[in-house]
Amino acid sequence: MPDALASGWRSFAAAVAKPRLAQDGKVRAARAGWRALAMDAGEKWITVHGNKEGPGSPVLLGANGEVKGGLGGKFTGKNISEVRGKNDHKTVAHSRVAELSKKYPEAGSPKVEENEREGALAYRSGNNINLSPKAWTKEGLEKYAKEWDGMMNDPSVGGVMTHEFGHLLASKLEDKIGFKKFWKIVYGHLGYSGKGPLNIVNNQTSAYGAENIFEFMAESFVAYETKKSSAGMFSDHAQKLADAMWSDLIKTARKT
Numbered sequence: 001m002p003d004a005l006a007s008g009w010r011s012f013a014a015a016v017a018k019p020r021l022a023q024d025g026k027v028r029a030a031r032a033g034w035r036a037l038a039m040d041a042g043e044k045w046i047t048v049h050g051n052k053e054g055p056g057s058p059v060l061l062g063a064n065g066e067v068k069g070g071l072g073g074k075f076t077g078k079n080i081s082e083v084r085g086k087n088d089h090k091t092v093a094h095s096r097v098a099e100l101s102k103k104y105p106e107a108g109s110p111k112v113e114e115n116e117r118e119g120a121l122a123y124r125s126g127n128n129i130n131l132s133p134k135a136w137t138k139e140g141l142e143k144y145a146k147e148w149d150g151m152m153n154d155p156s157v158g159g160v161m162t163h164e165f166g167h168l169l170a171s172k173l174e175d176k177i178g179f180k181k182f183w184k185i186v187y188g189h190l191g192y193s194g195k196g197p198l199n200i201v202n203n204q205t206s207a208y209g210a211e212n213i214f215e216f217m218a219e220s221f222v223a224y225e226t227k228k229s230s231a232g233m234f235s236d237h238a239q240k241l242a243d244a245m246w247s248d249l250i251k252t253a254r255k256t
Helices: 003-016 025-038 089-103 138-148 157-177 179-190 213-226 232-255
Strands: 044-048 057-061 067-070 112-114 122-125 128-131
Touching: 057 138, 089 112, 089 128, 089 157, 122 157, 128 157, 157 179, 157 213, 157 232, 179 232, 213 232
Parallel strands: 112 128
Antiparallel strands: 044 057, 057 067, 122 128
């Protein structure tokens, strides 16, 4: 990797990962180039609506109508014709969490509830995942998807729920495996010895994942689950790391 390119990537990722800069003109200008970098030739983002009143969800469309990303990975690989009419936002939220709970029983049986938190679209609280009613509206969801397009692995409703589920699952696995062993596995995959500052920028799967180690874990889970990384030309490396790390954590927990 050319040094100049690597340096530019680190500076950009560190900047756009900060929510308070989301409205900054320079970040918005840079985001267009970032999105293009993260997409293959021929791909494009569209918005599909579950019904006439639905808020719509972003879907990454590939050649011949193949769904490449969005909706929490539920329709990845399928044709767009199979998606339309099936993505009412609250239905997707509940069904996505139920689907993940069956696949990863270590998370327990989290409920999706509505509890307001200012500035949050959704958030993990204890054993549940909460939706903020004031933000969970047609306008709120559309704004969120637009603002975070290209900065998160999947800013759709399904993707947001997968992200929050990743927070929950990481906490549960930490409890089951044990604090020291859990983080030894994580740091081992990151190549971190425990000395000096932890650098996650070079290994994160999306710009938002570079914000801190906890968002790194949640975004890497989205990549692991959906097989879609938004790290542009660095996606292959980031995807392999996410796959190996989460596979190791889950296997270790199931042997414990």
